[in-house]
Amino acid sequence: MKAYATKGKDNEKIVNKITRLVNKYKKTGINKENICGLVSTLMIDVQSMKGLVGPEKKDLVIDLIYSVIEQIDAGEEDSELETVLKTMVPPMIDSFSVMLKVNKACACIKFK
Numbered sequence: 001m002k003a004y005a006t007k008g009k010d011n012e013k014i015v016n017k018i019t020r021l022v023n024k025y026k027k028t029g030i031n032k033e034n035i036c037g038l039v040s041t042l043m044i045d046v047q048s049m050k051g052l053v054g055p056e057k058k059d060l061v062i063d064l065i066y067s068v069i070e071q072i073d074a075g076e077e078d079s080e081l082e083t084v085l086k087t088m089v090p091p092m093i094d095s096f097s098v099m100l101k102v103n104k105a106c107a108c109i110k111f112k
Contacts (some may be wrong), residue, residue, distance in 0.1 A: 010049045017045055018064060022071045030072055035085055038065060039092050058093050063088050 021038065042064050046057045050083065066086060071081045 014045060014064065017042075018068060021068050025068060025072050030069055030085060031065075031081070032085070032088070034090060036092065038068065039089060040096060043093065043096055054097075058090075058097070061093055062089055 021041070025034075025038070039061070042058075042061045045051070046061050046064075049057065049060075052060065066089070069082055069085055073079055073104070077085070
């Protein structure tokens with residue numbers, strides 16, 4: 001978090017969120033079925049942070065998700081599942097981002 005220019009209040013909020021997510025996913029594990037929920041949750045949290053631009057927010061979300069995955073999957077080396085999940089994250093963020101932008105643009109259009 002120190003690498004990102006965020007306010008202390010934002011840092012505290014994200015750290016608390018990560019702690020809750022790690023505890024939640026330690027019980028259930030992270031897999032290809034629930035990774036989307038994790039990505040979207042962190043994207044929404046990071047989206048509201050001031051002082052970061054789009055690419056910085058994406059990098060922060062990636063770093064946070066990788067951190068959660070690494071804390072849950074024991075061992076020094078990445079397992080095959082961990083590697084697959086980490087590979088899925090950046091394109092998933094891009095897809096969600098496009099979807100949010102399209103949704104926002106459509107909300108501006110008034111239909112009669």
